[in-house]
Amino acid sequence: MSTVKIAPFEATPVDGIKATVNLCETAFRAQKTKPISYRLTQLRKLYWAIDDNKDALVEALRLDLGKPTFESFLSEIDWCKNDIVFVTKNLNKWMKDESAPDMPLTNSLLNPRIRKEPLGTILVIGAYNFPLQLSFGPLIGAIAAGCTGVLKPSEVSPATAMVMKKIVEESLDSTAYAVVNGGITETSALLEEKWAKIFYTGSANVGTIIAKKAAETLTPVCLELGGRNPAIVTKHADPRLAARRLLWGKLHNAGQVCVSQNYIMIEKDILPLFIEQLKIAMKEFYPNGTKSSPDYARIVNNRHFHRIKKMLDDSRGKILMGGEVDESQNYIDITVVQVNDEKDSMIVDESFGPLMPLLAVDSVEDAIRIANSVHSTPLGLYPFGTKAETSKILNEVTSGGASVNDAFFHGSIPTLAFGGVGDSGQGAYRGKASFDTFTHRRSMTTTPGWMEGLLAVRYPPYAGKLAKF
Ligand code: NAD
Numbered sequence: 001m002s003t004v005k006i007a008p009f010e011a012t013p014v015d016g017i018k019a020t021v022n023l024c025e026t027a028f029r030a031q032k033t034k035p036i037s038y039r040l041t042q043l044r045k046l047y048w049a050i051d052d053n054k055d056a057l058v059e060a061l062r063l064d065l066g067k068p069t070f071e072s073f074l075s076e077i078d079w080c081k082n083d084i085v086f087v088t089k090n091l092n093k094w095m096k097d098e099s100a101p102d103m104p105l106t107n108s109l110l111n112p113r114i115r116k117e118p119l120g121t122i123l124v125i126g127a128y129n130f131p132l133q134l135s136f137g138p139l140i141g142a143i144a145a146g147c148t149g150v151l152k153p154s155e156v157s158p159a160t161a162m163v164m165k166k167i168v169e170e171s172l173d174s175t176a177y178a179v180v181n182g183g184i185t186e187t188s189a190l191l192e193e194k195w196a197k198i199f200y201t202g203s204a205n206v207g208t209i210i211a212k213k214a215a216e217t218l219t220p221v222c223l224e225l226g227g228r229n230p231a232i233v234t235k236h237a238d239p240r241l242a243a244r245r246l247l248w249g250k251l252h253n254a255g256q257v258c259v260s261q262n263y264i265m266i267e268k269d270i271l272p273l274f275i276e277q278l279k280i281a282m283k284e285f286y287p288n289g290t291k292s293s294p295d296y297a298r299i300v301n302n303r304h305f306h307r308i309k310k311m312l313d314d315s316r317g318k319i320l321m322g323g324e325v326d327e328s329q330n331y332i333d334i335t336v337v338q339v340n341d342e343k344d345s346m347i348v349d350e351s352f353g354p355l356m357p358l359l360a361v362d363s364v365e366d367a368i369r370i371a372n373s374v375h376s377t378p379l380g381l382y383p384f385g386t387k388a389e390t391s392k393i394l395n396e397v398t399s400g401g402a403s404v405n406d407a408f409f410h411g412s413i414p415t416l417a418f419g420g421v422g423d424s425g426q427g428a429y430r431g432k433a434s435f436d437t438f439t440h441r442r443s444m445t446t447t448p449g450w451m452e453g454l455l456a457v458r459y460p461p462y463a464g465k466l467a468k469f
Pocket residue numbers: 125126127128129130134152153154155156182183184187188201202203204206207209223224225226227257258259350352379420424425
């Protein structure tokens with residue numbers, strides 16, 4: 001049992017929100033956050049505060065999601081620290097002006113360039129499943145870009161939200177960065193303020209509310225939304241590799257991963273072999289089952305437990321593996337279900353949990369048709385098969401990102417931009433994209449006085465001047 005004490009969740013008083021935003025706005029207007037030295041100092045302080053509070057974070061993530069310690073370091077704590085290291089190493093290069101390419105001599109005398117300007121005071125709204133990564137990840141980009149801002153973590157992971165607030169308050173400049181904790185009331189109050197950008201991660205339903213509100217003041221948004229991500233396993237795929245990797249795609253955070261495959265379509269010929277390999281992999285990863293294992297998370301709360309359980313109950317599919325649930329722990333085992341109908345709720349709705357529906361298909365073409373009918377723009381796509389087959393699938397099914405012959409591995413590459421397309425989101429972040437998403441690329445020229453004679457041709461009267469071009 002951990003001896004770390006986590007403060008009980010407390011929503012931030014709504015009547016103080018306007019003053020907090022004004023403070024951040026004033027810091028931005030005072031040019032405080034623009035020097036690279038300031039940005040690097042803030043990022044380094046955040047790095048060390050995350051490190052200093054790692055035990056509290058591990059405990060908070062365990063309380064919120066039963067997150068295994070290994071996963072807490074892999075996809076939360078070290079994830080954020082590594083992002084900070086990458087950003088601080090490259091910031092100087094990213095901040096530099098960029099010259100316009102391929103200029104004729106006269107244009108080059110004007111020094112045409114792109115200056116990287118911070119957008120201003122921004123709002124980050126986080127989701128519950130990777131509460132640290134999905135909140136601090138964008139915040140790191142905002143600090144790097146020279147923005148000030150407010151972070152609103154998900155109240156559905158309350159313990160981690162409180163530790164994040166402590167980390168920000170202990171480490172960052174309190175006139176420039178703040179955490180507002182709370183749910184709909186607090187987020188709605190935040191949305192009444194004017195922001196330079198809103199960065200939102202969460203469901204498409206709430207994303208629509210955010211985008212509508214932002215549109216009232218023409219505020220730009222970055223939306224990282226949900227995915228009904230297909231995996232497609234062709235008859236030429238290696239069934240052992242596909243089974244192990246897709247099982248990993250569901251066991252991590254008990255399937256509460258936006259890029260996790262939502263359903264697997266598999267060519268009929270290979271289905272029995274694939275199921276056999278899934279059972280072998282399950283036994284290898286969890287010799288005594290998931291319930292007693294320290295390496296398996298829990299569903300975040302009772303509401304989501306019932307949502308996922310209902311999905312399982314409503315499905316007309318046949319359970320092949322797992323199926324055990326325990327409400328007292330919000331526990332749902334990794335559950336493999338064979339479904340026969342492409343309209344089954346387990347295929348068309350996002351489970352965001354440890355459900356693994358398998359749908360047998362006659363051909364790759366059939367799988368592509370179904371993938372495009374379920375969700376034309378999923379967040380992730382996971383084709384397993386030959387090079388020709390996986391290329392065909394990639395060409396014919398659009399998605400935010402894709403991992404070939406794997407579950408969501410593309411999402412773990414720190415230097416690769418991450419984001420959705422169409423219904424699964426707009427905008428991207430991670431690596432340099434985190435800096436870019438909070439940066440305005442300001443096109444500029446500077447016209448020297450001595451060029452006046454050279455440029456006078458632009459002034460009227462125009463008669464006879466066209467011939468000079
Ligand atoms: P959610 O939409 O319920 O909540 C996200 C955030 O919005 C929270 O901070 C919450 O407080 C706030 N919110 C909720 N209702 C609101 C309202 N009516 N008005 C204003 N703000 C409101 O999402 P969630 O349940 O935390 O996350 C699950 C969803 O997010 C899934 O669909 C998942 O696929 C998606 N997701 C996407 C990504 C990604 O990177 N694309 C990452 C994680 C989760």
